[in-house]
Structure formats: structure tokens, C-alpha cells
Amino acid sequence: MAQDPGFQRARRPEQREQRRRVILDATEELLSEVPIDEISLRELSRRLGTSKTNVIRYFETREGVLLALLNRSREAWLDVLEERLSVGAPGGEDVLRVLAESLAEQPLLCQLWSRLPTVLERNVSAETVLPYKLTDLEHRRRLARLIRSQLPALGEDEALHLTRFAVVGLVGLWPFSNPAPSTAEVLSDPRLVDAHIDFATAYADFLRVSVAGLLAGAGDPLGAMLPPTEKPRAS
Structure with a gap:
């Protein structure tokens, strides 16, 4: 899956908040499909179409x-x-x-x-x-x-x-x-x-x-x- 360059371009506070919302939305969707223990940053980043590093930029773990x-x-x-x-x-x-x-x-x-x-x-x-x-x-x-x-x-x-x-x-x-x-x-x-x-x-x-x-x-x-x-x- 191609990476989303938008995660790399967020600089202003409102942009960062928007990226955080996207990550939380994706996590909520994942939790409707799999238990908490099966969710990883790798799987979350795959769902988002971006790298694990880009997710860590907004949430450390x-x-x-x-x-x-x-x-x-x-x-x-x-x-x-x-x-x-x-x-x-x-x-x-x-x-x-x-x-x-x-x-x-x-x-x-x-x-x-x-x-x-x-x-x-x-x-x-x-x-x-x-x-x-x-x-x-x-x-x-x-x-x-x-x-x-x-x-x-x-x-x-x-x-x-x-x-x-x-x-x-x-x-x-x-x-x-x-x-x-x-x-x-x-x-x-x-x-x-x-x-x-x-x-x-x-x-x-x-x-x-x-x-x-x-x-x-x-x-x-x-x-x-x-x-x-x-x-x-x-x-």
C-alpha cells in the first residue's frame, strides 16, 4: 500500500490534531474487528497506508x-x-x-x-x-x-x-x-x-x-x- 505523504507534511497544530483524529478513527475501526491484544503499531500503520514511524510521530506507543x-x-x-x-x-x-x-x-x-x-x-x-x-x-x-x-x-x-x-x-x-x-x-x-x-x-x-x-x-x-x-x- 502506498504511503500517505500527508502524515509527513503536518506542521500546524490543527494539522497535527487532524492526523491524530485519523489515527484514532483507524484504531477504533480495528478494535471493532480484533481484540486489543492483536492491535500493533505495525498493523495500524498498514491500515493507514503509512509507515510506523509516521504513527509514532503523533503517539509514542x-x-x-x-x-x-x-x-x-x-x-x-x-x-x-x-x-x-x-x-x-x-x-x-x-x-x-x-x-x-x-x-x-x-x-x-x-x-x-x-x-x-x-x-x-x-x-x-x-x-x-x-x-x-x-x-x-x-x-x-x-x-x-x-x-x-x-x-x-x-x-x-x-x-x-x-x-x-x-x-x-x-x-x-x-x-x-x-x-x-x-x-x-x-x-x-x-x-x-x-x-x-x-x-x-x-x-x-x-x-x-x-x-x-x-x-x-x-x-x-x-x-x-x-x-x-x-x-x-x-x-
Whole structure:
């Protein structure tokens, strides 16, 4: 395949941003066809019709590409969630159900997010991780505000702390609710019916328990029946 000279000519910031978008679009397309572990810079550059060196000019590693795609996918999901909450106005704990269901509709985001600690944050420099982490923090703050708009009993600190739990819960639940084909076949055995995990249902339950614990730790009467926990500090 002939190389695209356009990747070599990008000099202005807007041109570089356009090239980055092209790379992320190609990566997203690849992820719809193959698992994360099978994606390489070589395969990505082949899909783009350019050299591996030209891809590295915009992203230092494969994991750097995936981190950027995770940020982009998460921002798009937050846009969807915010619109859904403003239109549906669920109120109360229903916001957690809406959050879980809207996230379940974003398999690319969940796949990337669930591999964050084991894959995406490996083989990248501090210069790549820092901007990712700063964007992640802004996204979690935005998520915390959306949750508090429906659950005002949560303080700012508690809502932001909940977003930490939310990430940990997703990292654990998504792989279990999307097992490998051989495991999925085994789980069809009636004796293992309790081993099947529906992500949206389990995730909403996880968030409800987390909220109850945070409310109890904050001295809220709604959580008075639970043992007290240490009040979380702001991130």
C-alpha cells in the first residue's frame, strides 16, 4: 500500500490534531474487528497506508494511542449520559441505573477502560500518562457533578470518591460479564446459572452499595443502618 505523504507534511497544530483524529478513527475501526491484544503499531500503520514511524510521530506507543482513544470515548459517553439525564430526569438512585445502562451500551469504552491498569498504562512515558490522568480527573469531576445533580445528598468529596469506585467496579465487572467464548459456552450449563453476570445490572448494584456506604460515612440518615466508614478525602 502506498504511503500517505500527508502524515509527513503536518506542521500546524490543527494539522497535527487532524492526523491524530485519523489515527484514532483507524484504531477504533480495528478494535471493532480484533481484540486489543492483536492491535500493533505495525498493523495500524498498514491500515493507514503509512509507515510506523509516521504513527509514532503523533503517539509514542500503541498504548499511547489507546489511552487517547479511551479519553475520546469517555468524553463522548459523558455527553450521552448528560443528555439522557437532562431529558429523562430520573432522580434519586435511578441515576445509577441510567449510568450503568448507558455505559453497557458503549462496549469499546468499557473494553478500553477495563484494560487501563493492566495494558493501557504500561509501555508509556510519564509525559504521556500525565495528560491522560489530568483529562481523566476532569472527566471524573464531570461525572461526579452529573451524579450529584440527581443525588444531592452526596457531597462533592463523596461524589468524586464514588467515581473512583466506579472505575474499579468496571475494571472488575466488564471482563467477567464478557467472558471468552469457551467460558461463555460453559456458563450456559444450568448448574452455573448464578455465575452469569449481566454488566448493567451488576454495575448498578455495585454503585448503589457504594453510594450507601458513602452516605453512611458522611453521617446521612439514609445510610444509618450500615456500619460507619471513614469519610473520603477529595482527590
